Each structure stands twice: as structure tokens, then as C-alpha cells.
Amino acid sequence: MRQILAGTVASRGMALGRARLVQPSRYAVDNRPLAEDEIGSELERLHSALDTARLELRELRGKLHGALAREVNEFIDAHSLLLDDPELLRGLDDLVKIGHYRPGAALKKQRDKLAAVFEAMDDPYLRSRKEDIDQVIARVISALQRQTSAEERKLAARVGEILIADSIAPADMAHQAGNGLLGVVGSSGSAYSHSAILARSLGLPMLVGTRDALSSIHDDDLLLLDAEHGEAIVHPTAQDLARYRAWQRESVAEGRRLATLANAPTRTRDGRDIHLLANAESTTDVALARARGADGVGLYRTEFLFLRRKSLPSEDEQFIAYRDLVIGMGGLPVTIRTLDLGADKADASGLALRGEDNPALGVRGVRLSLRYPAVFTTQIRAILRAACYGPVRVLVPMVTQPDELIAVRTLFKLARTELEREHVDLPEKLPLGAMIEVPAAALNVRALLDHADFLAIGTNDLAQYVLAADRGNDALDNIYNPLQPALLRLIAYVITSGRRAGRPVSLCGEIGGDTRFTALLLALGLTEFSMHPSQLLLVRDRLAGLDRSALRKAAISLTRAATHEDVETLLAHMDPGFGPVASG
Template sequence: MRHQLEGSGASRGMALGRARLEQPSRFLVDETPLEQSEVAGELQRLDNALASARHELRGLRDKLAGPLAREVAEFIDAHSLILQDPEFVNGLHELIETGRYHASAALKLQRDSLVAVFEAMDDPYLRSRREDIEHVIGRVQGALSRESSVEERKLASRVGEILVSDTVAPAELVPLAEHGVLGFILTSGSALSHSAILARSLRLPMVVNSHAALSHLQDGDLILIDGDSGKVIVHPTAQDIAGYRHWQREVAQQDERRARLRGVETRTVDGAEIRLFANAELAADVAQARTNGAAGIGLYRTEFLYLQRNQVPGEEEQFQAYRDLVLGMGGLPVTIRTLDLGADKADSAGIVLDEEPNPALGVRGVRLSLRKPQLMQTQLRAILRTSCYGPVRILVPMISAVEEISTIRRMILECARELRTQGYEIADSFELGAMIEVPAAAIALPSMIRKLDFVAIGTNDLVQYTLAVDRNNSELDTLYDPLHPAVLRLLSQIIAVCARANRPVTLCGEIAGDTRFTRLLIAMGLTDLSMHPALLLEVRELVNTLDRSALRKHAPALLRATDRAGVRRVLARLEDAP
């Protein structure tokens, strides 16, 4: 009988397929105590399983190819390190030798203990790292029970299936996709996880936090998932499937139509150029940006370089990543944002900070960079060294005072002098910009603008801080609204200040790639938008049908609106504008 499960959308798209359940709890765990005579043999079984798991990971790594190879290899290496960690292995040995546990039971105890540590963490990103433990333990359990679970081990070779699991390892996504897995339903996870990031780059629909999925689904159940809404339909009706087939036809037609826009200018019908840039953090994002005709990289997030390890990346490693980025864009402008981490994530990157009760309002972004100048100087040197390969702009997050801009500019000049003295070839001058995401910066922008070469608007945080609403708190979803009149007035002020000072301004938040907001943003005077590269063609298609002059006439009415209902009434009129 048809029924529906709820979750959260983490990667857009739909998929129809047969459920294939994979969960650690399905592995047979023998909880009977060992006899003393069985201990040596059980230790050997465990060591054989560990060796088999390491061999599988090496095999996976050897098969990697394409733009995601580097990122996926790093996840595989992280899992390999866990399998080689003496503390991890010795702990399992002790459970077998002293506790007389079977290997499967020792693995389960180790898993439960380590997962409990991660689940107790407040930060969503750090909680998501429990996935690494799940994946490693699951791989060893699978090696232990391989003879009795052959069908489960053939998961990756099945075509037309949707994986239902507690978690899925980033390293598994590419081989699963290559073998026909159509999408993912996870009982845990978040849109911040590495797996979700890679799923979006691979265009695989993913639903996370569907807590009832494993208990309400059986192997082979026909399911329809929607990665936009987070809904999972079990035993879909003919009407559901007809709706899915209609969606497929629409997507195919859209893809074919939009593919023809890759080499086309983004220009309104009245001749106004709207520049569409790409947000990026993976090599695959950069490749997709080039393919879809991005005007450049409007926001390169450097945090990914720090968060995929437990130590700070050095200058040379950062330089190589930024150089590949600049070369990958083939002479188009690249905007690199300096490190935007707070106390909640800094420890995982090897940066020691005192614990904070509210990291979102604490030492993060430029505040962290100024507290740890060596950290900032290393990053600035790496960025400046890439400037001889193509146009590079430096963007600083969480600016709230003009003094911060002055200090950062002095640091840039000092690093540039040092590099030239050391014989490095770098550009003659550098563009410095501020991410306007703190209301204080938006209000004080008239006094800051002359010290800046460009401005980027980070609406995700600007909305959060203006409305005092945690954007990750699902209880406050209805309050987090970019259409709040106060937000629109701040945006209008930022755009006006930049126009008067003749400084370019780019909007980099999620609403830049959301076509529900495109008319509004153009009406307010924006001409530069930066978004996920997968959204470029969709936004270009819409922009090329719009009349900027006609939309601009509605700007005063937008700013006169006193409530969100009033804003939406004006938006309805924008829909009817030519």
C-alpha cells in the first residue's frame, strides 16, 4: 500500500527504483562468549577482515579517475588511516582477548562507543564525521560475513536501485553511480556532509534524515524519491509514476534546451548584461562552471581544503589547489574567499581555539584570521602566488569594521613584498573585497567602500543575522525569509552605495541561483550573481526572457512594502512584467 516517508532534501532531483537496504545492524553479531581455545582463531579472523577491508580500499583508490578523483581519494585515505590506527586495532584485540567477544561483537562495541562520542558533539559538521566510523566498521563487518552475505556485497553492481542506509561513504558514491545506483535515502546525515556535497556534484538525488526509512522499507520495495522536497513515496501509484515520467520528460527537454545556452551571453531582452558567476569548492564544480559558461568564479570556498584533514594545509598545498583553480578557469576572473571557520569547526582543521557558546557570533572569518596572522599570511601568500596564472581577487568574510579592511590590505602588501623579494612572480596589484553578511558592515558600507575594490553580498548569513534567526534551526523555517522588508532594504542600500562608488557588487547567497528570486534581484539593480554551477543555465534561460527596465520600475514598490505579504504582492506583479 502506498505510503510516504519524510526527510530533508540534500541533493536535487528525483529517482524511481527498487530499495536496497544496507545497514550495520543487519550484519550477524555473535554475542556468545568465546572459549579460551577460540581466541587465537578469532583474532586471526579479525586480522584477515581488516586486511581485506584495507585491500578493498586500495582497489577503490586505484580505480579512481576523473575530476572527483582527488577529493574521493582523500576520503578513502582517511578510512585507510582508521584501519591502520594502532589504538583502533589494539582496542578490538583487547575486546577479543580480555572480554572474550567474537570479532563481530567487538566491532559493534567499538562502533557504538565511537559513534556516541561524535553524536554528543554540538556542531553539525563534526557530527557528520561519525559517518567515517560507520563506513569503516561496516566494511570490516562485511569482510567478516562475506560468505553468508554475497548478495549484499553485489550492491554496487545492481542497476536501477536506490540505496537505503544509515550513511554512505563519499568514497563509495562514484563507483555506486558508475554501477547504476540512482539515488540515496539516509536515516542520518545533513546537507553539510561530504557525501551530500559529492552527490550534488554527481547530480544524484539524496534524501537525508529519513529516520523511518530502514524500519519501514524492505529490499525490493518500489520507491520514488524527491531530493528537492525530501519526500519518499513507497509503493507509488500509477499516478505517482506518471508524474515522475512527466518530470523526466521535462528534465530531458530542459537539459537539451539549456545545453544550447552554454555559449550564449546572459542578457535581458532590453540589452542589459547580467553576469553569472559560479560558487565552487571542488574540482568538479570548476569543470562544470567552465562547461556551463560561467563568467568566472564568484566565490571559491577555501574551507574544504582545511576540513578534509586534521592539520592546517601548508602554503605549497594551498598554492597548488588555487593554481589549479585559476588555470581551470582559463583566464576568467576567480574570487578566492579567505578562511571562514569558527570555533565549532576550527579544531577539526587543526586550529586550536577556545570553546565558544555561540560560534556563529564568535571568532570566525576575518576575526580568526586576525587572531592568527600566521594562518592568514600563509593563505595570502598562496593566493598571491597564483596571480601570475590569471586574474585573482581576494574576498574576506565576516567584515564588520573598516579597521579590519585596512589591516588585511597591509598584510597583503607585506606578503607581496616578501614574495617579490624571494623571487616569486606575482601580479602588480590585487583586488580586495569584503563579504557583506553582517548588518553592521551593510550599514557602515559608505565609510568602507573607498577601501574596497569590490563587494560580495552573502545573503545566507545576512538574512540570519538581520532577523536573528538560526538558518539551521528547522523550528524557525518560517522566520528565515530573504523577502523580509528589512532584508530587502539592506540589500538596496548595499547596491546603491556600490553604484555611487562605481564598485562591482556580486550576490553569492543561495537566492542567487533560485529562479524564484531572479526577477526581484534584477529589479533591485543587481547585475552580477554567483551560484552553484549546476544552476547557471536555468538562471540564464530565465534572464534572457526578462526586461530589466520594466523590472526596475517595481523597485520602489518593493521597498515601500511593510510586510512580507506586501513584498509577495509586488513579486506577483514582477511575474507579469515583460
């Protein structure tokens, strides 16, 4: 039966796929007792679900090969044995026939009984196998509760999966994206979370705050994810599918039109040239940036060299990565951000610090780098060596006060002196910039400009700190909103201060690549945007339809607004293409 679930759009797009629940144990269980005349049919449903679960495991085993098969087959075998366990099966039948339990309730009761046995075991390994019970029962409940018709199952078999979860970690999403993931529906979460940002970068449609998703959607349900209108449609009708096909045709046509802008100049309707830069952390990002006509790299994240490894990267490893980046951009300017790790993530690289109660406000970014000058100097040397291959700027993250920039400059001078003694080729100059993401840095930006050659506004963290609201907390969506006047005033102040000091100012936060905010940022005076390469053509197209001179006249009204609702109203008058920013 068709059902529409409403959610908040976190990443636009549409997808048609079969649902895959990440937390199937949260299925609702019907505890009403069975009537005598229902027992036979419900037993058949239970046995059919058990057969489906067995078939799924056999099919899964057949799909796995090589090292992955060796790793996973042990668990598949354990699950298969459980599904044929006489005690489990006899207990289930008795609960239905004698206890008048419905199949779902019987499965849950058997799960609780067996789990208690495992939990009472002294052996830690045997205790841990309770997870097998959970996963097997969840698989059977999944099969039991599917409501797909034979026709839907045929269609679902030809399409990929849409994840249904309470929330999904960015790492899990990245892994799934490489395995045919089509979209994500979250029952909680925020449109400003790291996962939402990643979904937009990957081009995956995503809804968050879809409250009834886990209780209303079942594994293998056919699902139309409409992240254009904020809906997840379970068991879509022929009319729904026709609308999806029309959207696909329109998307293809729009993609072709945007592709023609790859080598076009970035210019507003009134003729003002704007610089579009790319945020990057991989060779794929760099290639996409070049292909879509980026003016350079505005933010290159170096953390990927340090994460997911047990030892620190050597100077040569870093040098090769930075050199390839510079060469890959073919003479266009590249901004390399120094290591931006927090102490909560640094252990993986051997930069272990005592646990911090609040890592977001702890030893991270430049604070961590200056605490480990030897490690930082290795990175500095690698950057200096790579800067001979093309124009490079260095961006320092989490700057709070001028003495941090002074300390970084001192380390660069010392490293340069060392490399000169080693007769290493070095660049004539290497501009040093400050990332403005700490409120103190924004408020005291004029003092920082005495020591910074350029500025980059990191709105993701700046908004979080200014508003004292975790961007991943969906309960704070009414507060964490990029249109909050306090945040806009700080952004405008930093841009104006940089312009008066003759220093370039870019914005590399998430809103830089979101076309809903393009007119707003132009109004605040921004002329240098940095974003994920996938957004470059969209923003270029958006800018071509905006009159910067007219928008600039509205800057004072925007920064004097009292609430983010007032800002939305002003933007709607200034920019007919503006769409409201959804809150949870």
C-alpha cells in the same frame, strides 16, 4: 500497498530506487500479543527474516575487496556469528511460542536483554560491541518489515538507493553520492540547511519534513521520490512509474535545450547584460564553470586545503592549488576567498582555540586569520604568487568593521615587500573585497567601501544573522525565509551603496543560483550573480525571459513590504513564473 508521504522540496528532481533507512532502530514495533493460531506463521516470518539477514551479510562480504574488505570483514563475521548464536535464537523462539510476542517485539526484547549484558561489562571494548547487537537486530527487523512483492524486488535490484533519515550530515551525503545515491528523504530538516544546499549542488532530489518517513518506509521498499511535487510514493503503481518515465524524457529534452546556452550571452529580455560567476572549490567545479560559460569564479573556497588534515598546508601547496585554478579559468577573473574557518572546525588544521559556546558568532573568517597572522601570511603569499597567472581578486570573509580590511591590506603590503626582495614575480594590482554577511557590515557598508574594491553578499549567513534563525532548524522555516523584507532591504542597500561608489557588487549566497529568486534579485538591482556551476544554464535561461527595467520599478514596493507573504504576492504579480517559497 501504495502510500503517499508529503514533504518540503529541498532539491528538485525525481528518482526511483530502493529505500535505505539510516536509522532502522526507529522502526515501530507491534506489541500486541499473538493469538495461538498466529504463532506458527509468525515463527516462519521470523526465521525467514533471519535467513534474509544472513544472506545479506554473505552477499556484502562477496562484494568487498582489498583494504575495505580487510577493514569491514571483522564486523561482518561478528554479525554473522550473532545471527547463529544459539542463545539468541532459542530466546527468540521462546518469546514467540511461549510469551506470545510478535517477531518485532521479540527481537527488541532480546536486543534489550543482550545490550544490558554488554553495558554491564568492565572492559570498554566489550561494552562498545553493544553496537553489533543493535545493528544485527536492526538488520533482522528491516528484513522482517519489508513489504515488497517479488516483482518489486526484481525492479529494486536494478536501481540505486534513496536514503531515508531523520537528517543526514553533508559529509555522509557526499560519501554516499559517490556510491550511487539517487536521492534523500528527511523526516526533519530544512530546505536551507547545508545538506539541502549540497543536494542541489549534486543534483540529488531531496525532501525534508517528511514526518512519517521513518515509520512508514522500510528497507528495500520500492520508492518514487517526486521532489517536483513534494511527495515520496511508497510502492508506486504503474501509473506512477509512467509519470516518472515521462519526467525522465522531459528532463533529457530540457537538458539538451539548456546545453545550447553554454556559450550564449547572459542577457535579460530587455537587453541588459548580466554577469554569471561560479562558486567553486575543486577542479571539477572549475571545469564545469568553463564548460557552461561562466564569466569567471565569483567565490573560490580555500577551506578544502585546510580541512581533513592534521597539519597546515604549505605555501607551495596553496600556490599550486591557486595557480591551477587561475590557469584553469583561462584568463577569466577569479575571486579567491581567504580562509573561512570557524574555531569549531579549525582544530583539524592545528588552529586550535579554546572551545567556544557559540562558534557561529565566534572567532571565524577574518577574525581567525588576523589572530594567526603567520598562517594568514602564508596564504597571502601563495595568492600573490598565483595572481601572476591571470586576473585575481581577494575576498575577505566575515568582515564586521573597516579596521579588519585595513589590517588585511597591511599584511598584503608586507607580504608583497617580502616577495619583491625574493625577486618573485607579482601582479601589478590585486583588488581586495569584503564579504557582506554580518549585519553590521551591511548597515555600515559605506565605511567599508572606503577600503574595499568590491563587495560580495553572502546571503546564507546574512539571513541567518539578520533573522536570528538557524537555517538548519526546520522549526524556524517560517522565519528563515529569503523573502523576509528586513533581509531584502539590507541586500538592496548594499547593492545601491556599491553602485553609487562605483564598486562591483556580486551575490554568492544560495539564492543567487535559485531561479525562484532571479527576478527578485534583478528587481533589487543585482547584475552580478555567483552560484554553483550546475545552476549556470538554468539561471541564464531564466534571465533571458525577464525584463529588468520593468522589475526595477517594483524595487520600492518589495523593500517596503511588511511580511514575506506580501513579498510573495508582489513577486507573483511581477513574475508569472514565480513559484512560492515553501515553508516547513
